Amino acid sequence: NSELSQWEPRSYEGSNQMNIYRTTDFRRVKRRLLPFLMVIGLVAFTAGPIGAESATVTVNAGSLSATTAAIGFTAVTLDGTDQTSTATPTWTATDARGSGLGWNVTVISTDLTGGTPTRTIDISEADQNLTVQLTSGNITVTAGNSAPTTSVGSATNVPFTGGSALKILSAAVDEGMGTYSLVPTFTIEVPAEEYAVAYTGTVTVTIASTP
Numbered sequence: 052n053s054e055l056s057q058w059e060p061r062s063y064e065g066s067n068q069m070n071i072y073r074t075t076d077f078r079r080v081k082r083r084l085l086p087f088l089m090v091i092g093l094v095a096f097t098a099g100p101i102g103a104e105s106a107t108v109t110v111n112a113g114s115l116s117a118t119t120a121a122i123g124f125t126a127v128t129l130d131g132t133d134q135t136s137t138a139t140p141t142w143t144a145t146d147a148r149g150s151g152l153g154w155n156v157t158v159i160s161t162d163l164t165g166g167t168p169t170r171t172i173d174i175s176e177a178d179q180n181l182t183v184q185l186t187s188g189n190i191t192v193t194a195g196n197s198a199p200t201t202s203v204g205s206a207t208n209v210p211f212t213g214g215s216a217l218k219i220l221s222a223a224v225d226e227g228m229g230t231y232s233l234v235p236t237f238t239i240e241v242p243a244e245e246y247a248v249a250y251t252g253t254v255t256v257t258i259a260s261t262p
Contacts, residue, residue, distance in 0.1 A: 113147025117258040151225040153262035157216035166248030182206040195229010
């Protein structure tokens, strides 16, 4: 058979004669399919990543800081007995340095004075002490890793200005990296013999760059 004759008829006898064709040469079919097969193979060969790019970000250091609020004690009405007054300010400590060096917070106070002539609540006196307490439950992570640790889990006397400050909180190395809410409880003792005037003192709060 010639290449141009791709099909040849085959006859079968019967009342209804039918011509059935069969393939005698597939070469032309192959030539037609070959381009398609090559395209499919090329697509399969080239599928996959077309490139790899690096992704970069620069993280700059912030600062170590604390935000405090006034220590407003509840009013006391003298009744002939020794009394106490408390205050629970909300403070915030933030370590945004990104160094993990740790930090601490300390407090120290003056006496409380007021009136004319000047009257004094001497915080160094046994019945006039100013104390501070910061429980673990009152240290909350706003954002960051492990919370700092209290150093005054029970009421502790706040030292008088001129002495050594009292550490109330510390963050170990690689801890306290973030922002933390602190709610310390301050208590002032008011003796029965105290003068009835308004008293004011200064509590200095310092945040330092060591645990």
